[in-house]
Amino acid sequence: MTETIVGLGVSPLEIPVLLGAVALVLARWLPAGARGPVTLAGAAAVVPAGAALIALGVRWQLVPVLAGAAIALLFAVPPLLRRRTGRPTRRAPWWLALPGSAACLGLVAAGAGAAWMFPRPVFPEPSGRYAVGTTVLQWTDPDRPETATSDPDDRRTVVVQLWYPARKSPADAERAQYLGRTAQEAHVVSRGVAGYLGIPGFLLDDAPRARTHSVFDAAVADGGGRFPLVLFSPGLGGVRTQNTAWAEELASRGYVVAALDHPYDSAVVTLADGRTVRTRIRATGDPAEDERLAAGWTAVRAGDLSFALTQLGRLDRGEIPGSLTGRLDTGRAAATGHSLGGAAALQAARQDPRFAAVINLDGFPRDPDPQPFHQPALALTPPVDPGENPDYIPRLTQVLTLSTAAGYRITVPGAAHLTFTDAPLYLPPVPALVGSSGRTAGPRLTAAASAAFLDATLRSKPGDLATLLSAYGRLTVHPAGKEPGAGESARPDPAPDAARSGEPVPAGAHRLR
Template identity: 75%
Template sequence: MIAGPGMSPLEFLAVLAAVALVAARWSPAGARRPLALTAAATAVSAGALLAVLGLRWQLVPVLAGAALALPSAVLPLLRRRTGPPPRRARRWPALLGSAACIGLVAAGAGAAWALPVPVFPDPTGPHEVGTAVVQWDDPDRPETATPDPGDRRTVVVQLWYPARRGPADTGRAAKAQYLGRTPQEARTVAHGLADYLGAPGFLLDGLPRARTNAVPGAAVVQGGGRFPLVLFSPGLGGVRTQNTAWAEELAGRGYVVAALDHPYDSAAVVLADGRTVRTRIAATGDEAEDARRSARWTAVRAADLRFVLTQLGRVDRGEIPGPARGMTGRLDTGRAAATGHSLGGAAALQAARQDPRFAAVIDLDGYPHGPASRPLRQPVLALTQSVGPGTDPDYIPRLTRVLELGTAPGYRLTVPGTAHLSFTDAPLYLPPVPSLVGSLDRASGLRITAGASAAFLDHTLRGAPGDLAGLLSAYGDLTVHRPDDGRPGGSPPVAFIPPTTPPGGLPEAVMGPAARRPPQSS
């Protein structure tokens, strides 16, 4: 629970105690003694508890400010048995000292607000959510990132799925750690992400402290038939958990989401034998060479998606063990969607183009890499930030060509106020800088992404009735590309549907009542 902007109740108490210690020096004489003694006891107790439980770096300046204010607040209150009482500091030095203490406290509180421990919104669907992680080796594909010809391609997959209710499974069980199965794995992945971004590792130390809404290893919910599948590929350098809020929301609505770590591409992947595989992918600065590399990485990721769909089919048939109890016979591989963010979105497009088992595609702000001459035969939803010709002149035209070539409807939803990372969990824990995470509040990008995705998947995989274009238009500026029945694969007409967000904000279905070229970012 968050008690203040980005802080736990104990951290917020430490901030209040530090401010009270500074204020005690300037309070009326009658209130000075009880305020100073209470604030001092609270600050010392909170600091000691934080040291035992784990002190975030943002609270260091807060405790330093409290430590500096403590002598001037408490010492003048002490009475000596002999001699004169302690002298109070002169006014101007005291003012400067108090200002320095307040500056330290404000800096720490501001850092905690800018880089909080993420708090994940509760899924709104009827199901509890379970999660499990599995590692699969593909015997038919060599690992091209290593020189050893005997290396086989390995992927690590995390699944979120509808889970049983009850104390034994979800009600009282511990929630899953964010970024990893264990605290050590979460710290390793957090440091890998920081290294990939070129930032000090301590900046993301709040991520391993976060808990999600899913229960590890919970049994699959009984009844309800078989569940549609949503396979997800993260952005370049991204990790399987980067869209956890989105995955949990879909799982609560009755989907099984399988998100992939792509070894040697994802920032850090911890394998079953304990080895950590770091990314070996880096841009060269040469546009033509980077385009060739992006196409090659996209092809590897597309093959990973197709392989995982095959493995999920084997789990459903009972040919290999499922990662959670009750999963055999519950996975509907005939209703599967390929999805991804950034470079993962490009991989989803390519996987669907190559594999007709995928019945739908969601591209979250991903530039389409690789060959695009073959038409997509599946309906596509592409969510994009507001990208103009001055930002990336090639992105929208290329995406438009891909959608126009399709033989099924394509929907491009441009969401105002978003940036490339708005479609991930990043707004929950990164500073609210518009160029980084958009200008929406921390949760709005997640609500829009999940709400639009759910509407599209319900319509394409479950055959939900209603006007899909009308539903999607509530989330942003919608352009619909409808195929020309007389000219398969030709350039269909384009329809623009303005947003129809109702008064009072987004619909309740959006998770509760309530610009760079994409492949260059995670």
């Protein structure tokens, strides 16, 4: 099926069904001379397009539209056929036809609204000079036990998806499916994420059917040089693919992005042996206990990031076979993450000096013993209401000012917690949920700001970084070594009007960032 049109949520094949259904319903109320042509035009649009949709697989959003169109056909076409054969026509009285027409229009409107609220994601075209390849790896750390299970022999395993600069693939090369390596895995992940969020699984059924701009196992780009690394940890319960648009944009600009699934934390992880591991994280509702638990989860994730960097070094040296051997610059690596993953990135940078930079996408720092670290740091946040979240900005400021390099915080106007992920591409455009900047603006801005920061810190690209970053929102700079309270950013963000969604958690659970 063709991709949906950004902003409408329907594909070109679905548009004739929508328009034809409306025409069939309204034909009953037109003058006699126009009634026949409009009915024929509506039927000519609905029947072939509807048959094609049924053959290709109807999205759940279009089921009400097809039902409304079918009902309208049953009442609109027979009178037209009788007239053409010379038989007397019988029309339902207006008082009976009016509620029927309203019901049909209601079905069509409900389907169109559902398609707009839950569209199939259309990923922004990467703007860099490289095509993008992707591959999935699985690594087990023999030195770390798996604390989420009771098996003393169980060792910590992570699933890592790489997006990397690639040669241009043939035009007919199949693009990678969103959320998984296979249709089955993508569907399992989609249902797992929906279950974690506490919403019916079918609402996200379009997401795993989307295609990205990557090609699985595409040939690595020519040139022989090494690419800087960007390691990414998703949000609490998040999955490795939750920032695919961001990862593809960075890969097209010459970075290798390594995004992690954290088993027993991510909503659902499919392992190489076919096992499906679901989250075991549960909030208690006790703020003090949840703070302690979150610190533990963050520490595990920070360890996962460092382990993944070690494995990428082995991959570069050829100790792990792969097409990226000799192409990974582990000396230029950034720890990044969203929400709890952003907190893990900050902690990983503090604990592991191999990381050269850190990006935190709206994550509340969870390190119980924050210490100075040497990496430049970037934090992206929505406007924060101090009355709703009084500790967030002061805590983030405290950590950023501990860096011996400069720290940058961008307050992004109109953003929400999920603005910095792929969520605006396929979740309802509710400002409190995904922000108010539209379907693609949030992912594009997140990638552009990240790229500007990474170009300066990992590639030493010339230019004033503060000036570049100020283009993406209200910038606060924490000069190296400045103590909390000594600058303009040691107070809570004064913007009181922005909604905060908090970290997605199971229904009824205490919200954690």
